[in-house]
Amino acid sequence: MTINKNLNGSELTLGLEGRLDTTTAPELETVIQNELSDVKELVFDFKNLEYISSAGLRVLLSAQKIMNKNGNMKIINVNDMITEIFEVTGFIDILTVE
Amino acid sequence: MFVFSLHKLINIIAIAGGISVCALCLMQITATTQLTKKVRNYFHVFFVSIILYISTHLAREILEGIPGSAVRKVLYSVTFIELIFAAMMALTISALLLFVSKIERSKTVRLLFFLNIVFLCHLLVLSVCQIFGVIYFFDDKNIYHRGQLYLLSNLCPLIMIIFDIVILGLKQKNLKKKVKTAFWVYLLAPAAALFVQSFSKDIQYIIFATIVASVYMFSVIVSNENEEFQKQKIASSRIDAELSMASSIQSDMLPSIFPAFPERKEFEIYASMTPAKEVGGDFYDFFLVDDDHLCMIMADVSGKGVPAALFMMASKIILANNAMMGKSPAKILEDTNKSVCSNNREKMFVTVWIGILEISTGKLTASNAGHLYPAIKDTDFGFDLFRDKHGLVIGGFAGAKYSEYELTLKPGDSIFVYTDGITEATNSNNQLFKTDRMIKALNQQPNAAPETTIKDVRSAVDLFVAGAEQFDDITMLCMKYKGKGQ
Structure with a gap:
């Protein structure tokens, strides 16, 4: 998986490519834990994300909890398969998906 | 010279x-x-x-x-x-x-x-x-x-x-x-x-x-x-020994003697779990809350290996304790979620499907915390996915609310619950097994006993992945309702 970071003022866009699973989730977790202190708007771009596993959902949950305190978080360009995963797991209710 | x-x-x-x-x-x-x-x-x-x-x-x-x-x-x-x-x-x-x-x-x-x-x-x-x-x-x-x-x-x-x-x-x-x-x-x-x-x-x-x-x-x-x-x-042989012990402790936690309730003629139940590593994060559980109520649980913890296994043990015990108090499925999930969220710095979560069957009537009350859709067999139509209403995973947010639904099983109906180890089993061409293939496997012998149903699905998965490595725990539970006098 590759993470494309794009910081624009206080808005951070993270473009994810590939698979977000047990092996790659720690990479994203490091970014979330270390680079969100000054971020007010966090955007995940899932345009090139093929798959997300429960380990990946866990990181999204962490990010959402941090951003609930600091500002806003949204996820854009989510494909059908990942939308279904969000629906099944109930994440659709706590995440902002556009 | x-x-x-x-x-x-x-x-x-x-x-x-x-x-x-x-x-x-x-x-x-x-x-x-x-x-x-x-x-x-x-x-x-x-x-x-x-x-x-x-x-x-x-x-x-x-x-x-x-x-x-x-x-x-x-x-x-x-x-x-x-x-x-x-x-x-x-x-x-x-x-x-x-x-x-x-x-x-x-x-x-x-x-x-x-x-x-x-x-x-x-x-x-x-x-x-x-x-x-x-x-x-x-x-x-x-x-x-x-x-x-x-x-x-x-x-x-x-x-x-x-x-x-x-x-x-x-x-x-x-x-x-x-x-x-x-x-x-x-x-x-x-x-x-x-x-x-x-x-x-x-x-x-x-x-x-x-x-x-x-x-x-x-x-x-x-x-x-x-x-x-x-x-x-x-050091590594010590870790191996500990893991293999942990693995048997974990599998001993799951009811695994079948037939589980030989004296109960109103239903038949079978379940299995195969972890991808020595220990896993999936679990199933079933037990009688009282003489007339059978509780069934299918759950999947985020991640794999030892962290998932530890979290699984805690969630399983909390769920069973809440269920044994005679609460309704939605209430069990709500209270379990509260307990889990109170000490969860690692932001682990678990998806849970829980169903309580009233044995005398066939009334099934169930609630779903972010778990996959159950498959239900109607005697007339065979197995199909039942798109139930979903709540958030357990461990997500402390205040999460869960709703429950009821359905009535007729004698001969079955319910099958599973984890994503089945639907996301992957073959060497990177194709997923998916629910369609699962439903097809379930309907090979729709009237079979639960044990046969589970073995059918398992062999369909094995045939599909054809030797590719197992990435996720594979867990299934199947209950066939026979009703009174069957």
């Missing part, structure tokens, strides 16, 4: 002995499997360099003083090679020292680059000087003499020795005492020999000293590597 004096004979015998000792060391490197790849490579190059170094030296010993222009050419060549490999030895020892003193990778790369540059300069200087004969030359009788710039040939080994001394001094803490001593012996032995040699010029003490010190250093490093290897082996 060869003319041998006693000291020449001693030198020749000693060098020949040295070559065999180095060859033996080379054989031992190949035979010892416990060596790190890098150490093995460095010692290979090192001993080959020593052999070339001392054999060219031997050739020079034998040929020196024999007149003739052909001999002279050979003498120049072997001396040139001797000087190259003397530096090569120093280079490999410095590289080896960098490796065993555990310097950070990026620094090691830079320092190795520096060493290689020094070595290349050495080659360049040697080649230029070879043409002009300023480092050494052979006179008319083919006797060896040092040239004006003789010291240049020692510059590269000298830089590397100083480099080694600096590294040994700076990285003392990273090296074991005996490894450190072995390096010091290697570095100081030739100096000591040089001192002795200044009294008796004819015997090549330096070469003896180098060979003895090299073999000593080799044996120390090999025994050190062996020790580390054994330590790691012990």
